Amino acid sequence: MPASANNSRPAAKRGWPACEPVDAVNSSPEQPAVDAGWHRVHPASPFVRGWVALVAVVVFFGRDIFERALQGRELIDHGLNGRVLWLLAGGAAVLLVTVAGFILSWYFTRYQLSEGYVRVNSGFIFKQQRQARLDRVQAIDIVQPLLARIFGLAELKFEVADAGESAVSLAYLPLGEAKQLRATILGRAAGIAPGPGPASETGTEAAPLPEAPEHVVLSVPHGRLVGSLLLSEQSLFVVLGAIASVVVSVLTESGAVMLYLIPAMLGLAAAYWKSFNKGFNFTSAISPDGIRLRYGLLDTQAQTVPPGRIQALKVSQSPLWRIFGWYRIQVNVAGYGGSAGNENAARTTLLPVGTLNDVMLALSLVLPDPGTADPVRVFTAALNGLDSDAGFTITPRRARLIAPLGWRRNGFLATGTALLLRSGRWWRQLVLVPHQRTQSMALSQGPLARRFGVADLVLHTTAGPVVPRLIQADVDEAVALFDQQAARAREARKRQTSEQWLAEISRAGSLPVPATAPVNDTPPQEEPHHG
Amino acid sequence: MPTTAIDPPGIEWQRVSPKYVTVCLVGWAAGNLLFTALLSLPLVFVLLGWWEWPPLWLAIAVPAAMLVLALWRLVLIPRQVRAIGYAERDDDLLIRRGIFFQRTMVVPYGRMQYVDVAVGPVERALGLCTLKLHTASPGTNALLPGLPAAEGARLREQLTARGEARLAGL
CATH class of the missing domain: 1.10.287 (Helix Hairpins)
Structure with a gap:
């Protein structure tokens, strides 16, 4: 058995994430190598998650007694003696079954962090085993709903690019452990902590990595x-x-x-x-792990989006916000998906409200290399400008009949690293798509647009609140951009090939906060200390 | 195949099979004729004297308008099929469609997540298939209908091979 299990392991490593052989769990005693470092979530977590169910059961069956107690009558009516007892017994049974279910679900939910993968096994009737590659991480969130926060617990969400539910959601871990796990996952994914070698494989679990230092860049008063x-x-x-x-x-x-x-x-x-x-207490920080966002009054959330995981970004300003010069920034991240709803709207917000300066800071986090010599001028023109200042190409004058307000504002500009799409005279909007994040593009033209010699260019990106669309550009310009952009995206992708971002960032030397102790200083040989 | 204003210059477009017109015709008949027939029911009832309302002119006008619209679409079908084109470039696939509302799309090989080949009953009878490319973006609606089955299979293999060679993550 151990021999066959060992044979299956390299295949499991190479294979599709979901194809982890079933015996990884069933034969746990014979398989210390894989089984090492399985952890359970905090025992209280099912109760924190399912307290509503418990309360409902108690209220449903205990209502009669509560009412009597409140009215000052005898707790048990003599006439209905038998029925009440049955009711109570039924309530107790349901309660017992619920609690037993909670305990079983807790017992059978286990997670493990091993070479390059995070694995979660759950379920006791219908078993589920899930495995996700660490270097495919798109974002990691630590969520603390109010009740969990009271108990010092946190949920860790590991997002990969399938735009659906979280790939791995560990609810709940003690906050410190969740942070530690996040640091370890990000460290491994970034490539600074090579997975345990064959020799240390047996004993090593998620070797604790120090949390990456972070540097608060901006906060919202x-x-x-x-x-x-x-x-x-x-x-x-x-x-x-x-x-x-x-x-x-x-x-x-x-x-x-x-x-x-x-x-x-x-x-x-x-x-x-x-x-x-x-939006309360919104802070955005930069660390070698990526952009950290923190917010929330009662329920708090801390998101970490590794560098290069932002697929598209939108800066918008409504007419009322122009009074104080405020902007909002929203982003597309592959793991967050495009589903509407309050929760997701908050997750895809990079900056709920900020000044021009804050926007520049946030942009510098997303795009460390703006690709122009004078980023402030270019981005100011992109946010507030009209006409072709700073090199924007706008809708041709002949099309002003179909875009009477917007024609001076609709425009595009390609910097060395990103495409900027500007639109909206009153509801100002700037969409930014890094070149290497372009998925596909479509150029479209209806009869009216043809009459005016303009065309629209849509850049396809992952699901999210940002829909990059260049409207009413001159046909020749649009076709040229279409061609050039395909070439630019190709070039940018060739330059950036590794999923392990830290190696690249240190090579490029463009880490925005070199002042705080960079993780590159954390030597890989520190690992054996913990291992 | 004529090149229009929004096509990148110097592209040699491949056309889909003319037999795809038949597939479109079947779809058209199934949709429009059925709908027109449904809309004609009030006319029948009015003529039979079962219904007092609607007035005869309205009962005639609605299905007639529908029929005209359907016939208009019918006339367009062959031209629309002729307007569908694709071109394989070194690093990406171009797909174009439409006459009134034109669309030209570019899908880089390295961005493809997977390729679908679908065959419906009518397509199977005619030896055609539909190819669909998926990227990480739900907006990529890269549908290439009416390919001869052999060409579809060749393209699928070609695309996946090139995709692997240029694989670029997300």
């Missing part, structure tokens, strides 16, 4: 967050709705209209609260 919420489009509707309701109530001379507004008010308050809760 509370006042600005509140201001940004007050100046959102939502608030415009609130003001309009308030005016309308006052007018209506004056005209009809009745206050009944106000009553109908209560549910709307509650809904709005909830929406504001969600945005506030998600």
Whole structure:
């Protein structure tokens, strides 16, 4: 048995992630090499996750007694003696089964970090084994819902590029352990900690790596967050709705209209609260592991997006935000997917509200090498500019009939490393796509656009809030860009071939924070200390 | 094949099989004729005197309009099929389609995640297949219908081989 198991191991390493041989678990005693370093999540985690179910069971079966207790009557009605007992017994049984299920699910959920892979086994009736390659990591999130936070627990989400659910979600680990695991995963994925060699394979589990030093780059002050919420489009509707309701109530001379507004008010308050809760204390930091985002009031979340994992970026500014010069940045990351919803909207936000300076900082994190000699001028023109300042190519003047406002603003500019697409006169928008992240492109032209000699160019990127689209560009320019961009993307991809980003960054010497102790100084030989 | 304004210069377009027109015709008949027939039901009922409403002119106008639209689409089909083209370049595949609404798309080989070959019942009878390229982007809608089966298989092998050679992750 050990022989056959050993034979199957190299195949498992080479093979498709899901094809881990089943015996890796079943034959655990004979297989110390693979079985080493299996961990369980925190024992309390099923209760933290499933407390709603427990509370529901207790409330459902115990309601009768609670009510009696509240009313000051005898706890058990003599007339219904038998029934109540049955009810209680049933409640206890359901509770017991639920708790047993929790414990079993906890017992059978195990994870392991081994050479180049993270593996998770779960389920006791329907078993699931999952294995994901570390160097395919697109992002790692540490999420702490309120209850988990009270207990000092955290969920670790490991995202790969399938735009669906998280590839690996470990809920819950003690916070310190989660951070440690994140550091180890990122370290391994970055290539600074080579997986344990054949010799040390037997004993080595996830050799602890020091957490990469980070350097806070920008944060959002509370006042600005509140201001940004007050100046959102939502608030415009609130003001309009308030005016309308006052007018209506004056005209009809009745206050009944106000009553109908209560549910709307509650809904709005909830929406504001969600945005506030998600945007609170937003900090963005840079570390050799990538960009770190941290935010949340009650539920906190810490995201780490390794360098080069951002597929596309959008800077937008609504007319109201122009008063204070605020911008929002959203990104496409392959692992986060494109599903709508509050949770995902927060995850894909790189900067909820920031000044021009903050935007420049954030852009410098995403694009350490802007590819132009004068990035500030180029990006300022991209964010606020009109016409062809800083070298933008805009919609030709002849097309101003179909783009009366936007024609001076719609434009593109290709720097050495990224394509900038600018649009929107009132709702200003700048989309940035790094050259090596272009997936495919399509040039399209309808009859009206043909009449005006313009065409649209769509750059396809992974699912997310950013949809890069160059609108109404001159046909010749668009075709030229289409061709050149294909060549540029090809060149950029040739330059960047490794998935292990740290090697490249140190080679390029463009790490944005050389001041803080870089991880390159963390020598690989430190590993045996922990191993 | 005529080159239009939005095509990159100097491309030798390959056309899909003219037999694909038949596939489109079957699809057209299944969709439009059925729909027109459904819309004609009120006319039948009105003529039979079962229904008082709608007035006769409306009962005639709606299916007639639908029929005109369907016939218009029918006339367009052969031209649309002729407008579908593809070209294999050294590093990417170009796909174009459309006459009124033209679209030219470029899919780099290194960006392909997988290639689908699908064959429907009508296509099988005619010895055709549909090739679909998938990249990491859901926006890549690179559909190449109406390829002869042999050409489809050749293209699939070619694309995967080139994709492997130029594999570039995400």
